[in-house]
Amino acid sequence: MAISPVRTTSNQGFSIETIVRTLRSVLDSQQVPHTLHQPRFAGREREYLVDCIDTGWVSSVGAYVDRFEQELAEFTGSKRVVAVVNGTAALQIALKLSGVQPGDEVLIPALTFVATANAVAYLGAFPHFVDSSQQTLGIDSGRLVEYLDEIAETSSCGCINRVTGRPIRAVVPMHTFGHPVDMDPLLEVASRWKIEVVEDAAEGLGSYYKGRHVGTLGRIGVLSFNGNKIITTGGGGALLFQNEEEGRVAKHITTTARQPHPWRYFHDQVGYNFRMPNLNAALGCAQLEQLPKFIVAKRLLHECYRVAFASVPGVQLIAEPPLTQSNYWLNALLLDEEFATQRDALLDATIKDGIMTRPVWTLMSRLPMYENCPRMELPVAESLEKRIVNIPSSASEK
Numbered sequence: 001m002a003i004s005p006v007r008t009t010s011n012q013g014f015s016i017e018t019i020v021r022t023l024r025s026v027l028d029s030q031q032v033p034h035t036l037h038q039p040r041f042a043g044r045e046r047e048y049l050v051d052c053i054d055t056g057w058v059s060s061v062g063a064y065v066d067r068f069e070q071e072l073a074e075f076t077g078s079k080r081v082v083a084v085v086n087g088t089a090a091l092q093i094a095l096k097l098s099g100v101q102p103g104d105e106v107l108i109p110a111l112t113f114v115a116t117a118n119a120v121a122y123l124g125a126f127p128h129f130v131d132s133s134q135q136t137l138g139i140d141s142g143r144l145v146e147y148l149d150e151i152a153e154t155s156s157c158g159c160i161n162r163v164t165g166r167p168i169r170a171v172v173p174m175h176t177f178g179h180p181v182d183m184d185p186l187l188e189v190a191s192r193w194k195i196e197v198v199e200d201a202a203e204g205l206g207s208y209y210k211g212r213h214v215g216t217l218g219r220i221g222v223l224s225f226n227g228n229k230i231i232t233t234g235g236g237g238a239l240l241f242q243n244e245e246e247g248r249v250a251k252h253i254t255t256t257a258r259q260p261h262p263w264r265y266f267h268d269q270v271g272y273n274f275r276m277p278n279l280n281a282a283l284g285c286a287q288l289e290q291l292p293k294f295i296v297a298k299r300l301l302h303e304c305y306r307v308a309f310a311s312v313p314g315v316q317l318i319a320e321p322p323l324t325q326s327n328y329w330l331n332a333l334l335l336d337e338e339f340a341t342q343r344d345a346l347l348d349a350t351i352k353d354g355i356m357t358r359p360v361w362t363l364m365s366r367l368p369m370y371e372n373c374p375r376m377e378l379p380v381a382e383s384l385e386k387r388i389v390n391i392p393s394s395a396s397e398k
């Protein structure tokens with residue numbers, strides 16, 4: 001990953017006490033305990049929610065849903081946005097619309113939140129795990145090219161895994177903690193192998209790759225508005241489309257596939273009840289108004305961490321990769337390899353001090369339901385798994 005330029009090269013003197021003290025020096029002393037990520041409701045949330053209650057438009061249809069979708073489209077530069085109940089449902093629909101069928105394989109990073117893998121499994125497909133890049137924490141396209149050359153072949157049905165005989169239908173780059181994946185080489189690999197690209201940008205609202213919003217570079221992108229994300233709708237997600245017609249189909253199948261009619265109930269396929277309720281969208285509209293402010297606060301918090309940790313030995317603060325702008329949804333420390341064994345002690349010490357920290361997710365390839373799924377060698381993901389510690393990242397800390 002890109003490492004902040006200001007730091008010592010010394011690995012001597014690693015000290016948990018120093019790290020705790022450094023975290024404390026950056027964080028707002030009024031806010032103990034310091035959570036990892038706290039939602040902030042400082043705008044028109046109450047006003048919009050009361051409006052929903054007063055007008056009776058609290059459920060799955062309403063003006064706030066349309067407005068939220070439109071404003072998200074403008075913010076991200078998408079042709080069409082469809083708001084849904086959560087990011088996991090959005091991923092499931094995105095993969096389905098990309099042609100993923102039962103028995104297919106979908107390439108996903110081993111280092112991700114479980115929702116990425118679950119969305120694949122819900123479709124009866126198999127997650128196929130890919131290693132991470134040190135630079136971005138996301139899929140390593142260079143290694144993926146070599147791997148596909150080894151195990152895959154193209155046929156009239158697209159890319160086939162020669163080992164399992166199954167089609168490899170899609171790849172899901174995930175923008176870890178808001179840091180964009182290096183998309184250009186990934187798009188090139190996908191195009192060469194005829195694999196669809198669905199971006200898991202659940203953590204990436206407000207992040208840009210070469211000036212383009214994440215989630216708009218592949219065929220379909222996905223956002224999450226869970227309570228821990230940069231903006232929240234309580235629970236919620238969205239699909240980002242660059243193709244109007246595909247967006248229209250998504251809206252149809254996420255609203256029970258009911259054909260529009262003043263009174264007739266006619267559903268033309270097995271649809272999903274995944275639409276976002278108006279109440280949640282109202283919260284989202286108020287949150288979206290504050291998003292630019294949240295991004296400034298989160299980037300400022302990162303800058304304060306960067307300066308504070310510059311001379312702390314044994315750890316590096318993870319920074320945005322070159323040519324990208326991260327929303328810094330979650331800041332993270334990376335312990336030097338030789339101090340990985342100190343990670344649990346660091347977690348215990350910080351939590352005891354009222355500073356919430358968390359290790360990164362257990363690799364998907366280690367979870368019981370996915371341990372037999374195909375994978376490439378995962379040395380980088382395995383190393384990152386042992387060394388990443390997320391630290392408090394709320395916009396309200398600054």
Ligand SMILES: Cc1ncc(COP(=O)(O)O)c(C=O)c1O
Nearest residue numbers: 086087088113115202224225226
């Ligand atoms: C990388 C990633 N993918 C998918 C999701 C799923 O989003 P949701 O919780 O809204 O279902 C999340 C977050 O929760 C996430 O962090």
